[in-house]
Amino acid sequence: xxxxxxxxxxxxxxxxxxxxxxxxxxxxxxxxxxxxxxxxxxxxxxxxxxxxxxxxxxxxxxxxxxxxxxxxxxxxxxxxxxxxxxxxxxxxxxxxxxxxxxxxxxxxxxxxxxxxxxxxxxxxxxxxxxxxxxxxxxxxxxxxxxxxxxxxxxxxxxxxxxxxxxxxxxxxxxxxxxxxxxxxxxxxxxxxxxxxxxxxxxxxxxxxxxxxxxxxxxxxxxxxxxxxxxxxxxxxxxxxxxxxxxxxxxxxxxxxxxxxxxx
Amino acid sequence: xxxxxxxxxxxxxxxxxxxxxxxxxxxxxxxxxxxxxxxxxxxxxxxxxxxxxxxxxxxxxxxxxxxxxxxxxxxxxxxxxxxxxxxxxxxxxxxxxxxxxxxxxxxxxxxxxxxxxxxxxxxxxxxxxxxxxxxxxxxxxxxxxxxxxxxxxxxxxxxxxxxxxxxxxxxxxxxxxxxxxxxxxxxxxxxxxxxxxxxxxxxxxxxxxxxxxxxxxxxxxxxxxxxxxxxxxxxxxxxxxxxxxxxxxxxxxxxxxxxxxxx
Amino acid sequence: xxxxxxxxxxxxxxxxxxxxxxxxxxxxxxxxxxxxxxxxxxxxxxxxxxxxxxxxxxxxxxxxxxxxxxxxxxxxxxxxxxxxxxxxxxxxxxxxxxxxxxxxxxxxxxxxxxxxxxxxxxxxxxxxxxxxxxxxxxxxxxxxxxxxxxxxxxxxxxxxxxxxxxxxxxxxxxxxxxxxxxxxxxxxxxxxxxxxxxxxxxxxxxxxxxxxxxxxxxxxxxxxxxxxxxxxxxxxxxxxxxxxxxxxxxxxxxxxxxxxxxx
Numbered sequence: 001x002x003x004x005x006x007x008x009x010x011x012x013x014x015x016x017x018x019x020x021x022x023x024x025x026x027x028x029x030x031x032x033x034x035x036x037x038x039x040x041x042x043x044x045x046x047x048x049x050x051x052x053x054x055x056x057x058x059x060x061x062x063x064x065x066x067x068x069x070x071x072x073x074x075x076x077x078x079x080x081x082x083x084x085x086x087x088x089x090x091x092x093x094x095x096x097x098x099x100x101x102x103x104x105x106x107x108x109x110x111x112x113x114x115x116x117x118x119x120x121x122x123x124x125x126x127x128x129x130x131x132x133x134x135x136x137x138x139x140x141x142x143x144x145x146x147x148x149x150x151x152x153x154x155x156x157x158x159x160x161x162x163x164x165x166x167x168x169x170x171x172x173x174x175x176x177x178x179x180x181x182x183x184x185x186x187x188x189x190x191x192x193x194x195x196x197x198x199x200x201x202x203x204x205x206x207x208x209x210x211x212x213x214x215x216x217x218x219x220x221x222x223x224x225x226x227x228x229x230x231x232x233x234x235x236x237x238x239x240x241x242x243x244x245x246x247x248x249x250x251x252x253x254x255x256x257x258x259x260x261x262x263x
Numbered sequence: 264x265x266x267x268x269x270x271x272x273x274x275x276x277x278x279x280x281x282x283x284x285x286x287x288x289x290x291x292x293x294x295x296x297x298x299x300x301x302x303x304x305x306x307x308x309x310x311x312x313x314x315x316x317x318x319x320x321x322x323x324x325x326x327x328x329x330x331x332x333x334x335x336x337x338x339x340x341x342x343x344x345x346x347x348x349x350x351x352x353x354x355x356x357x358x359x360x361x362x363x364x365x366x367x368x369x370x371x372x373x374x375x376x377x378x379x380x381x382x383x384x385x386x387x388x389x390x391x392x393x394x395x396x397x398x399x400x401x402x403x404x405x406x407x408x409x410x411x412x413x414x415x416x417x418x419x420x421x422x423x424x425x426x427x428x429x430x431x432x433x434x435x436x437x438x439x440x441x442x443x444x445x446x447x448x449x450x451x452x453x454x455x456x457x458x459x460x461x462x463x464x465x466x467x468x469x470x471x472x473x474x475x476x477x478x479x480x481x482x483x484x485x486x487x488x489x490x491x492x493x494x495x496x497x498x499x500x501x502x503x504x505x506x507x508x509x510x511x512x513x514x515x516x517x518x519x520x521x522x523x524x525x526x
Numbered sequence: 527x528x529x530x531x532x533x534x535x536x537x538x539x540x541x542x543x544x545x546x547x548x549x550x551x552x553x554x555x556x557x558x559x560x561x562x563x564x565x566x567x568x569x570x571x572x573x574x575x576x577x578x579x580x581x582x583x584x585x586x587x588x589x590x591x592x593x594x595x596x597x598x599x600x601x602x603x604x605x606x607x608x609x610x611x612x613x614x615x616x617x618x619x620x621x622x623x624x625x626x627x628x629x630x631x632x633x634x635x636x637x638x639x640x641x642x643x644x645x646x647x648x649x650x651x652x653x654x655x656x657x658x659x660x661x662x663x664x665x666x667x668x669x670x671x672x673x674x675x676x677x678x679x680x681x682x683x684x685x686x687x688x689x690x691x692x693x694x695x696x697x698x699x700x701x702x703x704x705x706x707x708x709x710x711x712x713x714x715x716x717x718x719x720x721x722x723x724x725x726x727x728x729x730x731x732x733x734x735x736x737x738x739x740x741x742x743x744x745x746x747x748x749x750x751x752x753x754x755x756x757x758x759x760x761x762x763x764x765x766x767x768x769x770x771x772x773x774x775x776x777x778x779x780x781x782x783x784x785x786x787x788x789x
Binding site for chain 1 (some may be wrong): 273275277299424426459460461462463474475476484485487
């Protein structure tokens, strides 16, 4: 559809592997990519509410450099915020710039892709439909950390294909914590080593590594921390500062039972 | 190979995820895409008979607008029919327009891709090999529905990545059936609601929804109907009309045992 | 990143499906593709040592026709050898031609992709960093076959998506062996038929087929030999010549227990 309507556009497939219906996973993927997507047209669809009252929107950002096209269900909002917020937005109500649909269930093909293609061809945002107040766009919700009993309560944002569990924790949040940190989750706890690179960890050693997006990830060298420890995206995690001399109560490779609320 | 032989061609990857050896799945995928593939060259390979006597062919359709290239095993035929039938066809016998093969097992790389590339470069169809009678091309077999004891006997054509089970049923086939339909398969039966969009279904409610290809699909909102009900592509399904006041014998979320022949 | 830095480059995704951390699998994939990748820039990343002392390199081959970019961990070396060896190489030390990194863990995005993009734009190899002696590049290790007690001891290089198990065996190695060969692995043995094409095998018949890369593969028609026989990449295999009249001790479809050392 993109090629048919906008033959000159270059199409880059960021991913087709967002889990079905997982708007949050899609939104976080866009955030990870956002700084590399400008200028351009971004088409994103994770759309469990397709065919219902949720709006289809196009959101202009960066003084007109980029437009994000997709459902108004929070998918786009974190990326929009990250690049400075929405300048203008429209609801994709102009059926003349859409494909005739066999059914109401494939907005990606029939509504969003044509909108992205027309934008790539230079069609003005306001031709795609009615302007909407950018303040009415459904916001994204990025979880924040909290201090609880001296611990840092945080959350797994994403598990990458290597099994690294990215936390919503800035490396600076651990400044002064030293080299050893207790990582606790619903199913257990482990003492982790704060390391600069995956390759600096010994076999079986849980690490806290600043990942390529600048966030702290729970890692195991050459194996999946998520699968080994039994954690997944959305899980709550607690980080506890350990003195370098504190007994930590956990031997290398041994997981200790613990209770952490699950989100 | 395509880039080497036809540097100016735009290559679009429709899918690399057809199950191995599943010619029918590949054929149905082409049918779903067919209306968006014209004009152009379509290269399709699901080819369990590679290296045997099955022919390699190129089939021209649409008055020369498009050519489909692939094995003559029924993979291309349904798509060819859908766009009006074959105008001309050749068997890919001209070795001068193929790559030298290390073995007889990779026609996609050595025979089909070069043929598609040469066509994209403007080489005439008849240079690729000997003309063949289009009536001799292996036909595709699209299952038809039948009335059995007042029920509509149909079949699962495809399960999409969300677990929606597409049937070979036109929404018009259910005109006048009302809002409640019994869906029966080999392993059980459920009362389904005829709905306009996935989002119009309540949690756990089985729906019959006109999908994005204009066919009726068995769906569960935000979960996989195929996995939940235990149905897959090729399974036989029976649809039974229920009066709006009929007791339906099935509670929401409860599957009742039933016997339906499997294909 | 490639599009941003080299808008005119054509990007072809060979695969994103190398198993995590499996340098050998990545290296063999490059070897299979190598003859089709020239001229051009090849970007390859399987990099468990990212962020450690392993070098990031760019290796020029073919009298300047191609450059391979990636970690110096053996990933590139077999492909480099296959196309005639390295002409020049540099360590990617020029930070001015890299992206500023959020962490040390994403060399693909921040170091290798920018290097490939700059090369595609015509930047000279030596601008990317310090020249290194090509003799110091980490070599790849392609396993060789050996005769053991009259058998051919070999190894599974790769299992393709159809379950064919490619061996490091040239079809010429089996010249004069006749039509029946015993295939033995850690878990058992089977009598295989030397065949020209998968389609020439009967159902359930294990075949030795020259695959599309010109190597012998253990195959089962329309099913996965690797899954059925329980073999995987890296497994040791022994091939034993059988006279056409020898009783072979294995019935069709029956696997006989045997002991072969695993690598």
